[in-house]
Amino acid sequence: MRYLPLSDTDRGEMLARVGVKSVDDLFADIPKDKLLKAPVDLPRRKGELEVERVLSRMSSKNIAASSAPFFVGAGSYKHHVPATVDHLIQRSEFLTSYTPYQPEIAQGTLQYLFEFQTQVAALTGMEVANASMYDGSTGTGEAVLMAHRVTKRRKAVLSGGLHPHYVDVVQTLSKMASDEVVALKADVAGTEDILSQIDDSVSCVVVQSPDVFGNVRDLKPIAEKAHKHGALLIAVFTEVVSLGLLQSPGSQDADIVVGEGQSIGNALNFGGPYVGLFAAKSKYIRQMPGRLCGETVDADGNRGFVLTLSTREQHIRRDKATSNICTNSGLCCLAFTIHMSLLGETGVKRLARVNHANAIKLADALAGVKGAEVLNKTFFNEFTVKLAKPAAEVVERLAEKGILAGVPVSRLLPKAGLDNLLVIASTEVNTDEDRAALVAALKEVL
Structure with a gap:
């Protein structure tokens, strides 16, 4: 009972206070087929040393991304992160810092958040950016809710090239708010007729470029049609490095730009934590979710930084809040800012060119x-291949050969x-030997 000190009487009292008869009733909303039929297949009791050995044996069954030719992408990408980034973010003043509500003792945190916002605005070609979101998918959901607030409409149109996980998040948030979502079917070729979906009832159109299949999309005609009907264009990206080479969403008249910043400064980390990037036209700044840092001067006229436009529910009346995002991915966006500072504008452009060249x-x-056909006419560092066999089967076969194929x-x-x-994604970390290994393995499997 060392770790489970509650008695049956204690549990009964808590369940009665909640208003249910049993612990199982607390999980009534979970589909029956998703519930475990038995405990997880793990040893029941082990000492610390034994636990370390069990977990080590389990982890050794994985193929680490850095130990094999790696071509996995679709929203999470392997890039080289300079050792300087990890060294700096582990300084105690960064690693342990809390929400910077008191600017007089948090100038360092506030300054790097301000620099982060400046970098994101420059990358996306937008006028203003916030201090980050949790990740690209939740940021996209928040962007749709923001568009609804701006337009006073409740219908969103999602491109068939939008990452399915992002679609799921938007649909979940929209369901909770009773909003309408029109999700177009998967658009492998990037040729969908999304313009026909836009009318006076639409709040926003959500388009990803490069899309989940790798296609580079032209946002200008979509923005033009959306604005004609009073709707907003939300431009999404999952590979932030692409902004170093492609035309920025802002230059294509996007109203809101949101995406994943993991590729800069942040490792794969089994899917998180990541850092969502969020930018918009300045006229919509008061409807932006998250927090924004601003530059000001103190009583002595010295440059300083503060949280500004704090329209989160903990600061103002709940019905006036722009979102429930009260925080930001602080350490992850610091890693992003450090890496971006090390690269500089020239470095970002060069990194993007190397990625594109490797993909080509x-x-x-x-x-x-034979048995493999690249489907894309345009792409950045990721594209879709049609195989003669089921892709999942091919990926498993190649994993057995020590190659993570996509x-x-x-x-x-x-x-x-x-x-x-x-x-398949090919970044700057892929060598000629990696590409040759993938091609040779595919020839054997197909």
């Missing part, structure tokens, strides 16, 4: 593989009938 090399090499589309869209499609 791989696409050209795959053209010689993400089967069936894993993202299990019911879309796209089982033979594989999304």
Whole structure:
């Protein structure tokens, strides 16, 4: 009872106060087929030393991203992060800092958040950015809610090229708010007729570029049609490095830009924590979620930084709040800011060119593989390949050979009938040897 000190009487009193008869009633909303039928297959009791050994044996079954040719993307990307980034973010004043509500003792935190916002605004081509979101998917959900507040409408149109996980988040938040979502079917070729979906009832159109299949989208005609009908264009990205080479969403007249910043400064980390980037036109600043840092002067006229436009529910009346995002991905956006500072504008552009060049090399090499067809006409560092066999099966076979080949589309869209499609990413970490290994393995498997 050392770790479970409650008696049956204690539990009974708590359940009665909550208003349920049993612990199982607390999980009534979870579908029955999702509930475990038995305890997790782990030893019941072990000492610390034994636990370390058990977990080590389990982890050794994985293939680490840095130990094999790695071509996995679809929202999370392996890039080289300079050792300086990790060294600096582990300084105690950064690692242990709390929410900077008292600017007189938090100038360091506030300044790097302000610099982060400046970098994001420059990358996206927008006028203002906030101090980060939790990740790209939740940021996209917040962007849709923001568009509803701006337009006073409740209908969102989602492109068929939007990452399915982002679609799920938008639909979940929209369901809670009784908002309408029109999610177009998967658009592998990037040729959907999204313009026909825009009318005077639409609040926003959400388009990803490069999309989940790797296609680069032209946002200008979508922005033009959306604005004609009083709707907003929300431009989404999952690969922030692409902004170093492609035309920025802001220059294509996007109203809100949101996406994932993991590629800069942050490792894969089994899917998180990551850092969401969020920017918009300045006229919508008071409807932005999250927090914003501003520059000011103190009583002596010295430069200083403060939280500004704190329209979170803990600061103002709940019905006036722009979101329930009261915090930000502080340490992750610091890592982003440090890495961006090390790269500089020239470095970001060069990194983007190297990524694109590596992807072109791989696409050209795959053209010689029988049973593999690259489908994209345009792409940045990621593209979709149609295989002669189910992609999930091919990925497993290649993993046995020590190659992590990509993400089967069936894993993202299990019911879309796209089982033979594989999304492959090639970043600056991929060498000629890595690409040759992938091509040779595919020839054997296909």
